[in-house]
Amino acid sequence: MVDKTSASAATPPGRPSAFARWLPNAEWVLLLVLLAEAVGFGLAHPRFLTLDNGFEIARLAAEVGLLAFGLTFVIKTGGIDLSVGSMMGLTAVTLGGAWSLGLPIWLAALLAVALGGAGGALHGLLITRLRVPPLIVTLGTFSLYRGLAEALTGGSVSYTGFPASFLALGQSYLAGWLPVQLVVVGLLFMLLWVLLQRTVFGRELGVIGHNPGGARFAGVSVASVTTRAYVLCGACAALAGVIYVSRIGQAKADAGLGYELTAIAAVVLGGTSINGGRGTLHGTLLGLLCLIVLQNGLRLAGQPSEIAGLLTGAVLIVAITASRFLFQSSARPAAADESLSNPDELTMKNSQLALLIAAILGGAALIAVSNVFLARSVTEAGSAAVQSARSASLPASAGATSVAAAKPPAVRTVVALTPKAKADPYFVSCKQGADAAAAELGVDLLWDAPTDPDPAKQTEIVEAWITRGVDVIAASCASPEALSSVLRKAQERGIKVISWDADAKSDARGFFVNQATAEGIGSTLADEGARLAGGKGRYAIITASLTDSNQNEWIKFIKARMAAAYPGMELAAVQPSDGQRDKAMTEARNIVRAYPDVKVIIAVAAPAVPGAAEALKQENRRDVKLTGLSVPSLCKSYVHDDWIQSIVLWNTQDLGYLTVRASAAVQDGTLKPGATSFSAGRLGSLKVEGDQILLGKPFIFNAANIDGFNF
Amino acid sequence: MTSLLRRHSREAALLSAIAALFLLPLFGVNGFYAVSTFRSLAIDNLPVLLAAAGMTLVIVAGQIDISIGSQFVVGGIAAGLLAKSGLPMPFVVLATIALGAVLGALNGLLVAAARIPAIIATLATMVLLRNGVLRATGGDWIQNLPAGFQWFGLPSGVAQVAYLAAAAALFGAFAWAMRNTSAGRAFYAVGCDHEAARRIGLNPSRQVVAAFAVLGVATAVAALLNFTRYPTIETNAGLGFELKVIAAVVVGGTAITGGRGSPIGTLLGVILLGSIGTVFTFLHVNPAWEKAIQGAILLVAVVADTAFRKESARG
Structure with a gap:
């Protein structure tokens, strides 16, 4: 160089x-x-x-965009704010909480944004007055804000049912095509652009980033300018939280989880120096x-x-x-001072x-x-003839807005399945069945979801499928509230929608492939738990994360069933495993020690059951029984060694298989509303009750039968 | 005595915090004070401790690595697959450690040679490795491992004691070397002042690569000690591991700006943050509060330390 x-x-x-x-x-x-x-x-x-897709991109970029815009100010001073995603969670909960207490929704939103500003002010104070490095301050508030959001709601409360005028902010289109939040974020971008690029304040941020000492000598009020940058960043994050709530229609403590990394990546990719000064x-x-x-x-x-x-x-x-x-x-x-020399070294x-x-x-x-x-x-799977038919149809479909028009009959049916989480062993085994059915029927299967359950990311995936124009979408909803609005949109565009595993609102889908109701699962688990404890004693529950909606639903029914049918059973604790086996093992061990009289543990997440089993094995606690909801293959050896007495599940491969079968049948018209039975290939004829296709009752796996299953 | 206290203010504060935490269960909870509680606390936190030791070195050298959660699971999967392929366990260990060194050195090269700021370079490798794992395994756990994989085929009681001893020896040697050998001090010099370090004949780029490589090795060892506790390998493990480790290092008094920090402080940080959850479970505290309290402790620790430093600088 x-x-x-x-x-x-x-x-x-x-x-x-x-x-x-x-x-x-x-x-x-x-x-x-x-x-x-x-x-x-x-x-x-x-x-x-297409213009449609352009707007769709902009709509989904709005929230991360707001975070990134705010972060640009902070990073330009040489600082960083890791807490923006957590701040979204805290503002979501504040907004929902304030509204449910009777505050008008827009006032609640204002309060939430003010809270964001206050959070930013706290960062500014700690960073400029106490000289704590920004990375550390915001690493602390990263846990603190998310933790407060969880603590205030117990993790499980989610606020829904917001007024339509508020939901319009994140869901509706001006004049039928311009997303509302795009207007809001666009105007804000212009405002912020002027602030950063054309005002003294903006210049001062860069000067501080280059050299805070020099800035002070040049008469810049370093502390106050820096603090203002953090306040701005906090307020932007809070506004992003408000838009997020409005877009997915529910306010919960897990809003914006992991968003900070994408936002920081965008800022840095955009040429802002992480060391400050440039950007x-x-x-x-x-x-x-x-x-x-x-x-x-x-x-x-x-x-x-x-x-x-x-x-x-x-x-x-x-x-x-x-x-x-x-x-x-x-x-x-x-050499930081070198970057001080002109930004125009474009030689x-x-x-x-x-x-x-x-x-x-x-x-x-x-x-x-x-x-x-x-x-x-x-x-790949298509024949050459189908391929040529497809490519011939492409120019015709370009620019078309109606999906139905873009779908020539020769093209293979595209079925898009979204599980709640892709890395979950439960869904991994569902996919095996789905693949089998897709191969039998000769349909193209798309399978995608976030790594961990995340309603916002899941809606983004479904949005992309709508734009892409698939034939059928089958969704296992990480949050019914969040997914239903986008599934309705899919139906409006002529895409067939069914739900599976976890239902959407009934008006947002045609059929629901029902493997078991939350009540059925909860009751069966409670029955198993009570049976293993001999009907009397204390029990503990290990869940996924405290914010996981399905698990919370099951736990509700476990408690209800226990209270109604087994008065001798008493709940000792509900501990989170965050969907991680390591943490489940630690929690199980702590439970059996901290509550020595616990007779049975019910673990309701697939990795948590083997985790808890390993803990019991290492503690050698034969007196504590273990049951739960998991995948047989992960538990087989523990079941044989009697560390797990039983697991409750259905045949997950069959669930995936049935979902793809039902999707294809809905598409080709063989499964219509009003049907009372459905012939599902290798599964034979299954009962249809109303708009629900029933897979059968939850199955109890134990040492006697578990070897008969290979998933 | 006062000067000793002043010099080790952070360690003293951490020790008192840990003491207070461990005294809490005295009030009305049975069963906490048992050898087995402390042994399993130690076993659970060994992976964090080893990675945190490596992280201390990287942060002292003025860098940071947020990709270790992904490196951690890659190490576990590699060990599992190698063991499954029939390689004897000692070779599995060596190969996993070598892989860790390569992954770490790669981060180091991105920082030292490609000149990408550490937080960005490791953000990229974090995303790359995590998605690569998902792509390669599809989320499936690695099962049907040979019997010699879990606990290296030892009875679990014996193995736990062996793990503790091995980790204590490794950590002790590392802590001593970092503070007392010229090789160790070189990282402090580089973290303190790049240019000055260069003028006294050190090669800062090489030091940075070395620091990342050491962290990679530490993370691989951590992965081995963690994943061999089970008969199967969870491919979604290690999410959030990097934050746990960095928080422990920072609470332990290592300056994020580089040049200052001690492995002993890190040890205390790991003990404090790693025990809160367990103590709270014994106190029957609602787990919804755990994250908020951890965040508050981190903030209080750094703020108190900064305030104390200011005070003593004045006095």
């Missing part, structure tokens, strides 16, 4: 070019990446380059769009979300390395230009390869 002095000597004096002034941090690399994405995805899927708001917008468009494009193409994750990581590394090497100033990050050597072009070509190649890969995977 060139030495700094020679670089500045090479820079012509005077005013930098307009190009350099507007995009001083190689943001144009991002423009090229964005262009490559647009071309690549546009070629891969006709629906990608523009339009750069952040570009960075955000690069990430969101990548996600959206891959989802439209039916690629699983982990591909988007992999490419996000790759883009981060490639784009930042490329822009780093383009600038002598950033080539030696240790480039041929070698650097070559590197840049290589990087861009590399990025484009990456995307192209992924497109080829995904195009192939979509059509």
Whole structure:
């Protein structure tokens, strides 16, 4: 790399070019990446380059965008705020709580935003007055805010039923096509842009980021300016929380979980230096769009979300390395003062230009390869004839708004299944059955969900499927409230919708593939628990996370059944395992020690049952019985060694199989409302009650029968 | 005595906090004070302790690594797959550790050679590894491991004592080396002042890569000690592991800006944060409060420490 002095000597004096002034941090690399994405995805899927999809991208980017805009101010001062996602959770709960206490909804929203500002002020105070590093302060409030949100609601309370005028903020469209939150966030962006790029305050932020000591000598009130940046960031996060609640229609402590990482990635990708000083708001917008468009494009193409994750990581590394090497100033990050020298050092050597072009070509190649890969995977199962029919139909369907019109009869049916969480062994085994049915019927199966249950991310996946134009969507809803509004939208666009595993609101779907009701599961678990305890004694429950809605539902029915049928049974504790086996083991061990008279543990998460079994085994507590809801294969050895007495479940493979069968039948018209039975391939004829297809009662697996199941 | 207290203010404060925490169960709860409680507390926190030791080194060198939760599960899966392929356990251990060193060094290279700020580089590798695992396994647990995998085939009681001894030896050696050898002090020098370190003949880039590699090894060992506690491997493990580790290091008094910190402080931080949940369960506290209290403790610890430092600097 060139030495700094020679670089500045090479820079012509005077005013930098307009190009350099507007995009001083190689943001144009991002423009090229964005262009490559647009071309690549546009070629891969006709629906990608439509106005509809553009707005959809913007709608989903609104919340992370707000976080990223606020973070740009903070990061420009050389600080960071890890707590923005947790702040969304806290504001969601505050908003819901204040509203349920009788406050008018807009006043509650205002209160929530004010709370965000106050949180930011707390950060500013600790950082500027007590000189605690921002990373530490906000790491603390990251747990504190989320913890408060959980503590205030016990994790389980969720507020729903907000007035329509409030839900309009996140769900409706102005003039039928312009998403409301896009208008709000767009106006705010302009306001913030002026604030950051065109005011003294904005300049001062950059000066502080470059050199706080120098800023003080230059007459900048460092403490007050920095604090204001954090207040702004907190308020933006709170507003994002309000929009989030309005979009998914429920306020719960888990709002915005994990959003901070995407937001920080967007800011940094947008050219803002994590060390402070450099950065523009339009750069952040570009960075955000690069990430969101990548996600959206891959989802439209039916690629699983982990591909988007992999490419996000790759883009981060490639784009930042490329822009780093383009600038002598950033080539030696240790010397902070070097970056002080003009932002307009856009003098480039041929070698650097070559590197840049290589990087861009590399990025484009990456995307192209992924497109080829995904195009192939979509059509893999289809015959050549079907493929040609499909490609012939593509130009016709481009730009069409109605899905029905875009669907020529020769094309294989596309069934899209979303489980609640992809990494859950329970759903992994459901997928085996779904795959089998898809192969039997010759339909294309899309299978995607967030890694862990997350209603917001799940709705985003379904939104992409709507735009893509699948034939049937089958959803296991992480939150009925959140998923129902998007499922209704799918129905409006002519997509058949059914629900499975966890139901949506009944008007948001056709049929519900019902493996067992929450009440059925809860009662069966309670019966098993009471039986193992001999009808009398204390029991403890290990759940997934305290905010998990299904688990909370089951626990409610366990308690109800115990109270009604087994007066001798008394609940000792409900402990969270966060869906992790390690934590389940610790919790189980603590339970049997802290409540020595506990006779039975009921674990209601798939990884928690083997976790608790391992704890009992290591503690050698034969006197404590264990039952719960889990997948047989994970528990088999413990069941045989009698550490787990029984597990309650249905045949999960059959559930996935039946769901795909029912989806295909709904599509080809063989399953209509009013049917009383349904012939489901290898499962034979199943009963249909009203709009529910019944898989059968929950099954109790024990040492006698567990070897007969291979999932 | 006062000067000793002043020099070790953080350690003293942590010790009193830990003492207070461990005295709480005196009030009306039975069963907490048993050797077995403390042994399992220790076993549960061993992985965090080892990773935190490595993290202390990385933070002292002025860097940070948020990808260790992903590295942790990658280590576990690698160990599981290797064991399943029939490799004898000693080789499984060596291969897993080597993989950890490579993953760590890769982070180090992104930071030192590609000049990407550590928090961004490791954010990228965190996302890459986590999604790679999901892609490769589809969320399936790794099952049907050979009998010699869980506890290395030892009876669990013997194995636990062996794990504790091994971890204590490793941690002790590491803590001593970090404070008392010139190789260890070099990381402090680099974290304190890059340029000064370069002028006295150190190679800061090499130190940074080394620090990340050591953390990678520590995380791999942590993964081995964690995943061999079970007969199967959970592929969704390690979510949030990095935050637990970083919080413990920071509560332990290591300066996030680099150049200052001690493994002993980290040990105390791990003990404090790692015991809260268990003590609360024994006190029958509603678990919904646990996260809020942990956050509050972290804030109070750093604020109190900063205030005390200011005070003593003035006095």
